[in-house]
Amino acid sequence: MSQCDAIQESIGRWLDGELKATDSEAVRSHVEGCLACGAARQRLEKIQTTLGGLLRAQASQLEFAPFWREVRRRIDEKRPWHEELIERVQSQLTAPRLAWAVPAAIILALGFISYAKWPLGGQVSNYASVESIDTHGRSVALLREDETKTTIIWLYQDPEGDNENVEEATKSGPAF
Amino acid sequence: MWKKLRNPVLLFSLVFVSAASWLHAAESAPQSVQVTVRSILAGSKSDEFDPKLKSIEQQLKPLKHRSYRALKDETQTIPWQGSKAFEIPGGRSLTIATQEFQNERIGLKIRLTQGDKPLIDTTVKIPNRGNIILGGPAHEGGSLILSISAATQ
Numbered sequence: 001m002s003q004c005d006a007i008q009e010s011i012g013r014w015l016d017g018e019l020k021a022t023d024s025e026a027v028r029s030h031v032e033g034c035l036a037c038g039a040a041r042q043r044l045e046k047i048q049t050t051l052g053g054l055l056r057a058q059a060s061q062l063e064f065a066p067f068w069r070e071v072r073r074r075i076d077e078k079r080p081w082h083e084e085l086i087e088r089v090q091s092q093l094t095a096p097r098l099a100w101a102v103p104a105a106i107i108l109a110l111g112f113i114s115y116a117k118w119p120l121g122g123q124v125s126n127y128a129s130v131e132s133i134d135t136h137g138r139s140v141a142l143l144r145e146d147e148t149k150t151t152i153i154w155l156y157q158d159p160e161g162d163n164e165n166v167e168e169a170t171k172s173g174p175a176f
Numbered sequence: 177m178w179k180k181l182r183n184p185v186l187l188f189s190l191v192f193v194s195a196a197s198w199l200h201a202a203e204s205a206p207q208s209v210q211v212t213v214r215s216i217l218a219g220s221k222s223d224e225f226d227p228k229l230k231s232i233e234q235q236l237k238p239l240k241h242r243s244y245r246a247l248k249d250e251t252q253t254i255p256w257q258g259s260k261a262f263e264i265p266g267g268r269s270l271t272i273a274t275q276e277f278q279n280e281r282i283g284l285k286i287r288l289t290q291g292d293k294p295l296i297d298t299t300v301k302i303p304n305r306g307n308i309i310l311g312g313p314a315h316e317g318g319s320l321i322l323s324i325s326a327a328t329q
Contacts, residue, residue, distance in 0.1 A: 129300065140312075152239070152309040173281060
């Protein structure tokens with residue numbers, strides 16, 4: 001792109017006063033010294049003058065009252081609640097918010113799931129539990145003591161076996 | 177806007193993944209379990225209470241014996257999914273195998289034998305650093321009580 005091409009692309013914004021001071025000065029000095037760009041400027045100015053005149057002539061015939069009435073009606077219009085809700089939700093579901101919401105939701109779900117699994121969070125029992133027991137034909141008692149959270153397995157003696165002091169042990173068995 | 181957002185989201189995701197890994201590691205199996213078996217003789221002929229048993233005095237209360245005497249303490253480190261045998265007074269043996277670790281509870285498979293004869297086979301889950309009491313076998317005119325405690329390492 002030559003310098004003239006770049007300048008001619010900027011002439012419209014220069015005429016509209018949209019360029020920065022330094023850029024505006026560069027365009028102005030180039031346009032004053034360049035025949036082609038000067039001609040482009042004149043063409044644009046002519047178009048602007050023609051369009052401006054046309055708009056001013058038409059504007060006097062335009063009816064703005066209906067336009068403003070419609071604007072007022074749209075402002076005052078009572079909208080159904082569900083439309084407002086949908087609009088509000090849509091405005092919340094912007095891409096950046098979703099990017100945060102997805103991992104946050106996963107963390108919350110994981111937190112909820114693991115809450116019950118951790119010692120300080122929920123239903124973890126302080127008792128020892130007995131999952132299975134085989135006493136090979138002997139009698140057994142299970143006791144859970146609330147105060148000290150103790151689980152006790154008490155194996156009763158087989159009257160015919162297990163040697164040692166059967167009678168004493170049976171007598172002195174726990175009274176729980 | 178996305179460019180601005182990318183770094184915090186990346187950081188957030190990294191923290192999230194790290195936290196999830198940490199939580200998972202905290203729940204995975206420990207390397208070993210330290211198991212202590214305390215053998216106690218309970219009787220009803222005297223009111224003797226061995227001061228060495230002070231720490232579990234309240235746990236022994238429901239058993240209603242009059243006397244308690246510590247006979248032996250044995251601690252062994254059992255590798256995960258491994259087993260160890262503990263010598264119990266009266267020619268008995270207690271074999272303990274570690275099974276699982278979930279919700280801060282240690283699964284143990286316990287077998288008490290007298291000679292070749294099995295007395296009890298049980299599978300229990302003990303809170304980490306907690307214990308279970310196994311009692312009943314006759315010994316020296318009283319009853320033998322075993323306090324089995326376990327802690328992950």
